[in-house]
Structure formats: structure tokens, C-alpha cells
Amino acid sequence: MSPTLAYQFNRFLRGSVPFALTVLLAMMSVVPIGISGYANVTPAFVAISVFYWSIHRPYLMNAPLCFLLGVISDCLTGTPLGLSSLLLLLTHGIALSQRRIFIGKSFFLTWFGYLLIGFIIAMLSWVIACLYSLAYVPIAPILAQYGLSLLVFPFFAWLFGMLQNNLLRLT
Numbered sequence: 001m002s003p004t005l006a007y008q009f010n011r012f013l014r015g016s017v018p019f020a021l022t023v024l025l026a027m028m029s030v031v032p033i034g035i036s037g038y039a040n041v042t043p044a045f046v047a048i049s050v051f052y053w054s055i056h057r058p059y060l061m062n063a064p065l066c067f068l069l070g071v072i073s074d075c076l077t078g079t080p081l082g083l084s085s086l087l088l089l090l091t092h093g094i095a096l097s098q099r100r101i102f103i104g105k106s107f108f109l110t111w112f113g114y115l116l117i118g119f120i121i122a123m124l125s126w127v128i129a130c131l132y133s134l135a136y137v138p139i140a141p142i143l144a145q146y147g148l149s150l151l152v153f154p155f156f157a158w159l160f161g162m163l164q165n166n167l168l169r170l171t
Helices: 005-015 017-028 045-056 062-076 083-097 107-131 140-166
Strands: none
Touching: 005 017, 017 045, 017 062, 017 140, 045 062, 045 083, 045 107, 062 083, 083 107, 083 140, 107 140
């Protein structure tokens, strides 16, 4: 017996939650909030989401979706087209390759994993920004963004975990 259309549609909607949430986070990262200089140090919400979902639900956050999220993020932020895609694909690839280390382990190990991957991504984005502009770009805003991303990671991991446990159980 094949599943009903309503059941298939329900599964599709539940399965699209990580992607839709990450698009929402990408839009949230460019909303002006009135804090001077915040745009330069906005936490890497999209990278946090890609890292989390690549570990916990890799079939819902696959490489083509990461590429698309990068293009959307580049269009929203005005960065060179393809830069975010490269960094998100790298994040996805590293998280996916190390998935067996993170699954079923302590949250602190996952946080430490994001600390390492986030640092690699931050430094790589800084090097690419310096090469793209053919000038030295100050590293302080990138390190501040990295630090803020580390600080908000536990909240988003908790939020994503709640979503995963309550909404994505059947996907």
C-alpha cells in the first residue's frame, strides 16, 4: 500500500524545515537592528545551521542545498557570488566526514568541533577577502564574528535539537 498524498506532503514539509529555517536565518543575518557595526560582526547563523544539520540530518541538508544556501546568502549580503557557497560546502563536507565522531557524544564535543571548523572557515574567509580586495583586510571583525558565533551556537543547537526531536521524528 502506498502512502497517501497528504502523508507524502507532510513528510516533504517536515523534511524542508532545515532548509527553510536556514534561509530564514540568512535573512535574519542581514536585517538592520540599529547597533552600530553589528553588520560587520553578525554571527554566522547559516554556517551554524549547516554544521548542525549536516551532522544530525545529512539527508535533509545535502551539498546542493548548501550550495543554494550559499548563493542566497551571497545575494543577501553582497559578498562575491560563490564565496559563501564554497565556505558552506567546506563546512558541510568536514561535518559530514566527521559525523561519526559527533553522533551520540557530548554536546561539548560538538561545540568543540564547531569551534575548530568555525575557525578554519573564518580564517579562510579572511584570506579570500584579502585576496579579493588585493589589500589587507582587518581581521578583528572576522574574529569578533567568530566569537559571537561560538557564543550563540549552544542556543541554536538547543533550538535545532528541539525541532529535530519534536518535528522531524518521522522524516
